[in-house]
Structure formats: C-alpha cells, structure tokens
Amino acid sequence: MAQYSAQLDDVFVALADPTRRAVVRRLGHAPTSVGDLAREFPMTLPSFMKHVRTLESSGLIRTVKHGRVRTCVLNRERLSLVDDWLADQRRIWEERTDRLEEFVTDERNEP
Amino acid sequence: MAQYSAQLDDVFVALADPTRRAVVRRLGHAPTSVGDLAREFPMTLPSFMKHVRTLESSGLIRTVKHGRVRTCVLNRERLSLVDDWLADQRRIWEERTDRLEEFVTDERNEP
DNA sequence: CCAATAGTTAGCCCTTGCGCTAACTGTTGG
DNA sequence: CCAACAGTTAGCGCAAGGGCTAACTATTGG
Numbered sequence: 001m002a003q004y005s006a007q008l009d010d011v012f013v014a015l016a017d018p019t020r021r022a023v024v025r026r027l028g029h030a031p032t033s034v035g036d037l038a039r040e041f042p043m044t045l046p047s048f049m050k051h052v053r054t055l056e057s058s059g060l061i062r063t064v065k066h067g068r069v070r071t072c073v074l075n076r077e078r079l080s081l082v083d084d085w086l087a088d089q090r091r092i093w094e095e096r097t098d099r100l101e102e103f104v105t106d107e108r109n110e111p
Numbered sequence: 112m113a114q115y116s117a118q119l120d121d122v123f124v125a126l127a128d129p130t131r132r133a134v135v136r137r138l139g140h141a142p143t144s145v146g147d148l149a150r151e152f153p154m155t156l157p158s159f160m161k162h163v164r165t166l167e168s169s170g171l172i173r174t175v176k177h178g179r180v181r182t183c184v185l186n187r188e189r190l191s192l193v194d195d196w197l198a199d200q201r202r203i204w205e206e207r208t209d210r211l212e213e214f215v216t217d218e219r220n221e222p
Numbered sequence: 223c224c225a226a227t228a229g230t231t232a233g234c235c236c237t238t239g240c241g242c243t244a245a246c247t248g249t250t251g252g
Numbered sequence: 253c254c255a256a257c258a259g260t261t262a263g264c265g266c267a268a269g270g271g272c273t274a275a276c277t278a279t280t281g282g
Contacts, residue, residue: 160259176259
C-alpha cells in the first residue's frame with residue numbers, strides 16, 4: 001500500500017477501453033502478432049498500434065520484435081495491481097461492518 | 112460473460128482517475144457529504160462534483176440529497192464487475208498453462 | 223534483387239475530460 | 253425572514269484520446 005497511484009492510473013486507463021480489454025483477453029489465449037491482432041478490430045493498423053503502445057506502457061503486455069513481426073504477450077503479473085487494489089478496498093470496508101447500507105436505503109424513502 | 116462492456120467501460124473509466132479512486136477509498140470508511148469530501152481535494156466544488164457524477168453514473172457510488180446536503184455512499188456490489196472480469200481473465204489463461212512465458216523470454220535474448 | 227509484407231511515423235480532426243469562474247437555486251439556523 | 257450555506261448550472265480553455273490518411277522504413281520470400 002503506497003504510491004502505486006501513477007501505475008494504477010496507467011493500468012486502469014488501459015483497461016478502460018473495450019478494444020484494449022479485448023486485446024488482453026485475446027492474449028490470454030496465446031501470444032499474437034500485432035498484425036494478427038489488428039485484423040480482428042475495425043480500425044486501421046496505426047490506430048490499433050496506439051492501443052498496443054498504451055497497453056505496453058501500462059505494463060499489461062510486453063512486445064518483442066522479431067524480424068518485421070512484433071509479437072505481443074500478456075504480462076499476467078501486472079493485473080495483480082488491480083487485484084491488490086480491490087483487496088485493499090475490501091479490507092477497508094470490512095473494518096466497518098456497520099449498517100451503512102441501511103443508512104441510505106432509509107433516507108432514500110423519505111422526502 | 113456477456114456484454115458488460117459498456118458497464119465495464121464506465122467502471123474502469125471511473126477508477127482510472129486518482130481523485131475518484133481516493134473518493135471510493137474514502138467512502139469505504141463511511142458515507143460522506145459532497146462538501147466534506149471536496150474539502151480533501153485540491154479543486155473547486157464544481158470540478159469535484161463532476162467526479163461525483165462520474166462515479167455515480169458508473170454505479171460505483173450512490174448519492175442521496177437530504178435538505179441541502181448530498182451524501183455519497185459506496186456501492187460495494189459494483190466493484191464485483193471488476194472482480195468478475197479479473198476472474199474471467201484468470202480463467203482464460205489458466206486454460207493454457209503452457210510455456211508462453213518462456214516463449215518470449217527466449218526470443219528476447221536473440222538478435 | 224525486388225515486390226510484397228509488417229510495422230512505423232507524422233500530422234490532422236474531432237470529441238471528451240478535467241480544471242476554472244461566475245452566477246444561480248434551494249435550505250436552514252438564528 | 254434573511255444571511256449564510258451546500259450544491260448546481262452554464263460556459264470557457266486547454267490537453268489528451270482515439271480515429272484517420274499518407275508516406276516512410278525494414279524484412280523477407282521467391
């Protein structure tokens with residue numbers, strides 16, 4: 001628990017786009033070249049590359065260029081940042097197993 | 112596993128900002144009024160309100176107005192969308208306990 | 223060797239995001 | 253009742269995001 005903030009920003013931002021989430025999902029199956037990936041999305045290669053760069057600089061994927069082919073690989077470990085954040089969040093609210101829920105549900109029904 | 116996409120977008124986008132994550136964390140402790148929350152961040156009330164609205168429309172928080180005070184409450188349940196997405200992702204890559212890692216680590220060391 | 227292939231770079235457009243100020247509405251304590 | 257308070261609305265400025273085209277580089281199969 002520290003100043004992950006910048007890294008978390010990058011990871012959440014990266015995941016906040018459906019194309020990029022789809023890429024992550026896709027790479028969960030197997031490493032894939034940029035071209036093969038791009039072919040599955042309705043956009044041009046340069047546009048798609050921006051997503052790849054965003055994912056890479058967030059650390060969610062790594063890429064290696066071999067000859068003229070760039071292969072993308074998922075970096076499973078990076079997703080644990082999200083996991084940790086969720087766990088921390090859960091820890092916080094479990095410290096207070098109060099009736100916070102009811103608190104609002106009550107007010108809500110009053111004018 | 113379906114077309115949560117739009118909802119996931121909203122949630123991830125909401126979490127992709129440090130101010131909003133801080134609000135979520137803060138609300139993990141207790142429901143809080145907009146004014147009390149805003150006082151902890153270096154921005155004006157109207158600016159802060161936009162974050163509140165973003166969080167609210169993502170479903171991560173709910174708000175109730177009582178008199179002239181609007182109180183924000185965390186909606187714990189909504190975070191499970193993220194949780195589910197993570198779990199699904201994990202499920203995918205666990206189907207393939209291959210040597211994907213090595214795959215790349217190898218290529219990497221070659222010219 | 224050279225045409226095709228795979229990716230890259232540069233630059234443009236438009237929309238959205240996030241901050242601000244100013245001025246307004248609705249509630250309330252005294 | 254009215255001044256102070258809590259939030260809201262409107263509108264503005266600027267930077268960033270996500271898409272595009274055009275033109276370029278670097279590899280490679282034949």
